[in-house]
Amino acid sequence: MDVRENHEELVEEVLFTEKQVQQAADRCAEWLRGIIQNQSCVLVFYMLEGCRRFAEMLNHRLLRAGVDKELIPIRTSSYNETTQCSEVVKIEDDHIQKDQLQGRTIVLIDDILDTGGTMNSVRKRMLEYGADKVQICVLLEREIERKVNIKADMAGLKTQRAEYLAGVGLDYKGMLRELPYIAVIE
Numbered sequence: 001m002d003v004r005e006n007h008e009e010l011v012e013e014v015l016f017t018e019k020q021v022q023q024a025a026d027r028c029a030e031w032l033r034g035i036i037q038n039q040s041c042v043l044v045f046y047m048l049e050g051c052r053r054f055a056e057m058l059n060h061r062l063l064r065a066g067v068d069k070e071l072i073p074i075r076t077s078s079y080n081e082t083t084q085c086s087e088v089v090k091i092e093d094d095h096i097q098k099d100q101l102q103g104r105t106i107v108l109i110d111d112i113l114d115t116g117g118t119m120n121s122v123r124k125r126m127l128e129y130g131a132d133k134v135q136i137c138v139l140l141e142r143e144i145e146r147k148v149n150i151k152a153d154m155a156g157l158k159t160q161r162a163e164y165l166a167g168v169g170l171d172y173k174g175m176l177r178e179l180p181y182i183a184v185i186e
């Protein structure tokens with residue numbers, strides 16, 4: 001793809017290389033495989049749009065390890081093509097059979113745990129539907145003070161950097177999701 005079309009001119013710095021991202025996905029897939037194989041009836045959800053690419057990476061690795069597990073998408077949005085998290089998180093979960101969540105262990109997967117607003121809202125919703133336990137796995141966790149009490153059970157990568165990031169599903173105003181590495185945006 002043409003560099004301009006890819007908007008790579010917006011990249012200030014590569015924070016995590018493609019290789020580091022791939023290795024992080026290996027670690028997360030291994031963690032997820034353990035959860036799926038050691039507990040019965042685990043349901044795994046991932047958050048669109050940003051997490052599509054990470055979910056594909058996990059799915060690919062699970063299949064390679066002989067684990068054929070459905071990863072179920074849920075559409076959430078809180079940034080709406082801005083760089084500010086809105087207080088209201090939209091969750092589209094009409095396609096989920098709520099009675100199937102009763103007493104189950106749920107794994108929630110996302111590309112980034114930042115303010116925690118998105119994950120907190122989805123976790124709350126799952127517990128309201130009767131889930132027994134919610135585990136969280138993200139490609140990248142921003143290690144910051146959060147208003148909400150939430151932490152990843154598994155984070156492939158961690159950063160204390162405060163700048164807006166893009167790549168591997170993370171978008172900057174709708175751009176840069178396709179970058180194979182995670183970048184700091186100018």
Ligand SMILES: O=P(O)(O)OC[C@H]1O[C@H](OP(=O)(O)OP(=O)(O)O)[C@H](O)[C@@H]1O
Nearest residue numbers: 048049050077078079114115116117118
């Ligand atoms: O921890 P938080 O501060 O809530 O941020 C994390 C969420 O923000 C992004 O999604 P966004 O709402 O931008 O939608 P998208 O997945 O369509 O990019 C990202 O994909 C996470 O889902």
Ligand code: HPA
Nearest residue numbers: 112114164165166170171
């Ligand atoms: O730093 C970020 N970049 C892209 N999307 C995000 N969603 C939460 N934080 C971020």
